[in-house]
Amino acid sequence: MSGINPAAPRRRSRFSELALETLIRILGFSTIGFVGLIFLFLLREGLPVFFEVPPGSLFSARWYPTFGIFGTLPLILGSLLVTFLSIIIALPLGVATAVFVREVAPRWTREILKPIIEVLAGIPSVVLGFFGMTIVAPLVREILGAPTGLTAFSGAFLLAYMALPTIISVAEDALDAVPRGYRDASLAMGATKWQTIWRVVVPAARSGILTAVMLGMGRAIGETMAVMMVTGNAGVLPTSLEAIIRPVRTMTATIAAEMGEVARGSTHYHALFGIGIILFVVTFLINLTAASAIFRARRKGGLR
Amino acid sequence: MRRMLLQRLGFVLLGLVTLVVVVPILLVVGVIVARGISAINWQFLSTMPYNGMKQGGILPAIIGTLLLTLGTALVAVPIGVGGAVYLSEYARDTRLTRAIRLAIVNLAGIPSIVYGLFGLGMFVLFFRFGTSILAGSLTLAIMTLPVIISTSEEALRAVPTEFRTVSASLGGTRWQGIRTIVLPQALPGIITGVILGLLRAAGETAPILFTVAAFYLPRLPRSPLDQSMALPYHLYVISTQVPGMPLSVQYGTALVLLGLVLSLNIVASLIRRYFRSKRQW
Numbered sequence: 083m084s085g086i087n088p089a090a091p092r093r094r095s096r097f098s099e100l101a102l103e104t105l106i107r108i109l110g111f112s113t114i115g116f117v118g119l120i121f122l123f124l125l126r127e128g129l130p131v132f133f134e135v136p137p138g139s140l141f142s143a144r145w146y147p148t149f150g151i152f153g154t155l156p157l158i159l160g161s162l163l164v165t166f167l168s169i170i171i172a173l174p175l176g177v178a179t180a181v182f183v184r185e186v187a188p189r190w191t192r193e194i195l196k197p198i199i200e201v202l203a204g205i206p207s208v209v210l211g212f213f214g215m216t217i218v219a220p221l222v223r224e225i226l227g228a229p230t231g232l233t234a235f236s237g238a239f240l241l242a243y244m245a246l247p248t249i250i251s252v253a254e255d256a257l258d259a260v261p262r263g264y265r266d267a268s269l270a271m272g273a274t275k276w277q278t279i280w281r282v283v284v285p286a287a288r289s290g291i292l293t294a295v296m297l298g299m300g301r302a303i304g305e306t307m308a309v310m311m312v313t314g315n316a317g318v319l320p321t322s323l324e325a326i327i328r329p330v331r332t333m334t335a336t337i338a339a340e341m342g343e344v345a346r347g348s349t350h351y352h353a354l355f356g357i358g359i360i361l362f363v364v365t366f367l368i369n370l371t372a373a374s375a376i377f378r379a380r381r382k383g384g385l386r
Numbered sequence: 387m388r389r390m391l392l393q394r395l396g397f398v399l400l401g402l403v404t405l406v407v408v409v410p411i412l413l414v415v416g417v418i419v420a421r422g423i424s425a426i427n428w429q430f431l432s433t434m435p436y437n438g439m440k441q442g443g444i445l446p447a448i449i450g451t452l453l454l455t456l457g458t459a460l461v462a463v464p465i466g467v468g469g470a471v472y473l474s475e476y477a478r479d480t481r482l483t484r485a486i487r488l489a490i491v492n493l494a495g496i497p498s499i500v501y502g503l504f505g506l507g508m509f510v511l512f513f514r515f516g517t518s519i520l521a522g523s524l525t526l527a528i529m530t531l532p533v534i535i536s537t538s539e540e541a542l543r544a545v546p547t548e549f550r551t552v553s554a555s556l557g558g559t560r561w562q563g564i565r566t567i568v569l570p571q572a573l574p575g576i577i578t579g580v581i582l583g584l585l586r587a588a589g590e591t592a593p594i595l596f597t598v599a600a601f602y603l604p605r606l607p608r609s610p611l612d613q614s615m616a617l618p619y620h621l622y623v624i625s626t627q628v629p630g631m632p633l634s635v636q637y638g639t640a641l642v643l644l645g646l647v648l649s650l651n652i653v654a655s656l657i658r659r660y661f662r663s664k665r666q667w
Contacts, residue, residue: 099561103476109465110472111482113489113535116528120496123507178403186397187404195408197655202411204651205644206589207498208618212625212640213414216633246407276393297495304497306592307618311626334499334592341503341596346511358503362496369495373488 124362128355135349140356145317145331147340152353154333156319158360160234161332163320164313165303167238168245172302173295175242176249177284180294183250184257185279203247211311214240219312226327232314234330240308245298252297256290257283259379293375300368303334304361310335333357415648418640425638434604439624440631442604444639449606450519450614451588451646454598457523457610458530458587463580465527466534470576473535474542475564494532498592501529505597520610522598526587533583541575542568546667574661581654585647591618601627617643 132140135152142153183195214236222239223231260283268278284291314329317336337354344351433443469486477483505525515521545568553563569576599619607614621639624631 096559099559102561106468106472106476109468110477110486112465113469113486113493113531116531117489117492117496119508120500120504120528123504123512124500127503127507175403175407178400179407182397182400182404186400195404198408198411200655201415201648201651204585204589204647205411205414206591206618206647208589208591208622209418209640209644210414212621212636213418215625216636217417243407243410250407274389274393276396277389300495304495304499306497306499307622311622334497337499337503338592338595341506355503355507358500362500365495365497365500366492369492370488373491376491377484377487 121362124355124359128352128357128359131349131352131356134352143319145336147344147350147353150349152349154353154357154360156317157331157333157336157357159320160313160317160330161303161334163325163330164234164237164241164309164332165299167234167326168241168302169295169299171238171242172245172249172298176246176294176298177253177291179246180250180253180257181279181284184254185275185283199247199250202243207244207305208307208311210240210244211308214308214312222327228327230314230329232312232329233327234313234320235326237309237313237330237332238326240312241302241305244305244308245302248301249294249298252294253287253291256287256294259290260286289375290379293372296368296372300365300372303368304365306334306338310338315339333361415644418637418644421634422637422639422641425634426641430638431642435602436604439602439628440635444617444620444642446603446606447615447617447620447639448642450598450616451618451643453519453607453614454522454526454594454616455584455588457519458526459580459584461524461527462530462534462583462587466531466580466583467538467576469531469535470538470542471564471569474539475560475568490532490535493528494536496529498529498590499595501525501593502595502597504528505593510597516611517596517598517600517613518611519598519607519614522594522614522616523610525593525597526590529590529593530583530587533586534579537579537582538572538576541572541579544575545571574657578654578658581650581657585650585654588650589618589643589647591622594619617646 131152139151139153141155141158142151143155144151144153145156179195179199183192187195215232218239219231219233219236221231222228222233222236226233226235264282264286265278268282269275273281309332313332313335315331315335316329317331318325318328320328320330337357340350341354344354430443431448432445434445435442473483473486477486502525505521509515509521509524510517513521515524549567549571550563553567554560558566594616598614598616600613600615601623603613603615617639621636621643624639625636
């Protein structure tokens with residue numbers, strides 16, 4: 083290899099090396115630039131809405147773009163409803179699965195379970211949405227006896243499964259980072275494995291589990307296709323508990339469904355970008371919090 | 387031994403909950419394979435759709451997705467691997483480096499539909515690429531970056547430090563060490579990461595809604611500035627926007643998309659497993 087031959091002419095390679103290393107440095111910094119660019123272009127197309135529509139009516143209860151009424155409240159509440167429902171479903175499932183995989187299951191079971199959960203992470207959301215439409219929604223309709231199976235619950239159900247791979251893998255890391263000594267001490271004092279798991283290991287891992295839930299939430303609130311395909315997309319304000327089994331409309335689905343038909347530069351167009359800004363800021367804050375928790379933990383030697 | 391009985395019961399319960407997680411996954415794959423397989427034949431994969439997409443094949447959607455994935459790779463791989471080399475070989479633990487890491491986590495967390503808006507604003511309108519394969523590839527590439535960077539960085543960091551010291555002790559410069567030793571050693575891991583990132587891009591619908599996707603375009607794209615059909619968007623269209631679409635065609639399309647993504651997934655994990663077993667360090 084001429085590359086490591088010390089007798090090779092140095093000057094030219096020095097120069098091209100410097101160029102390459104500079105390029106690599108730039109590529110390293112580029113991610114910051116991309117986050118900035120994304121925010122910038124959202125602002126560029128979305129900010130005008132805050133001048134075109136009075137701020138009060140931007141958060142009013144009705145979203146009727148064809149009549150120039152852009153109240154985003156039903157969409158925001160719709161997203162929150164679906165997201166929280168999905169976390170309520172996913173949290174116990176995710177934590178129990180992570181505990182089972184990490185603490186209970188024998189090696190061969192783990193070898194089977196892990197790839198299956200990875201498969202779930204790989205299924206495109208439109209395929210899950212399609213499955214939800216053709217299989218889950220009819221089931222929901224029959225069980226609830228509701229007029230339609232396209233409900234907030236169906237969306238939350240799919241979202242829960244989409245958030246599960248993230249929740250399980252982060253929660254597993256958190257359990258893994260609990261020092262052996264904790265377990266040994268608990269077992270030595272006569273506790274069973276079961277008691278050790280729930281009274282020592284899981285509590286010690288709780289902040290990592292919280293991080294897992296936050297990341298799962300970030301995924302759920304931003305999910306678009308599956309939600310749009312199974313929630314029925316009715317832009318009504320979810321006011322009572324019954325809203326769970328009624329159609330609902332999320333922020334993401336609104337953008338996806340309406341952006342194709344609006345004229346560029348119209349108030350409606352700016353309003354959809356405005357929703358994009360809200361989504362960006364919300365997920366940014368969620369991920370920032372989760373990430374700083376992870377980084378802090380890593381510096382201390384393990385996610386916990 | 388009531389406590390042991392309780393533990394037994396508890397473990398069984400945990401196992402059952404795990405089944406609740408795992409069985410639906412197998413069910414999704416199983417149902418789509420079982421109902422889609424009958425629609426799949428050579429004609430379905432290799433001809434244009436006609437009669438409002440109710441008949442014929444899905445060739446333009448398959449080609450569109452392959453081209454988009456290729457375009458995504460051309461942009462995302464150099465930037466992603468370069469960024470990973472910077473983070474693992476050059477960056478020290480400064481505030482700036484931490485900012486880069488936060489940016490990567492945030493890029494990974496931005497909703498896919500927001501990427502779609504960004505692509506529309508920047509590539510379609512500002513750069514005037516129009517709805518095109520080019521605009522879509524660039525959008526998907528930025529979305530894929532965090533996956534490629536984090537997996538590649540992990541692969542690079544796994545290469546033992548001694549390899550770098552030995553290269554330096556032989557008189558090699560830092561870059562020579564990276565190019566001739568570290569990168570080749572990390573290559574399997576990088577390839578795995580690249581495949582994982584690309585298969586995510588291939589399955590995405592929301593980012594291409596306003597940047598590439600053509601509802602019904604029964605011809606193949608001729609240039610990067612052409613619109614194109616794509617598998618995920620096509621599945622969305624035929625399952626929600628076209629009344630009277632035969633279910634078998636819908637399931638067939640879902641199966642092709644799922645098959646593409648899952649087979650790439652399997653390839654990635656085979657590569658990982660093979661090289662892990664051959665590795666001598």
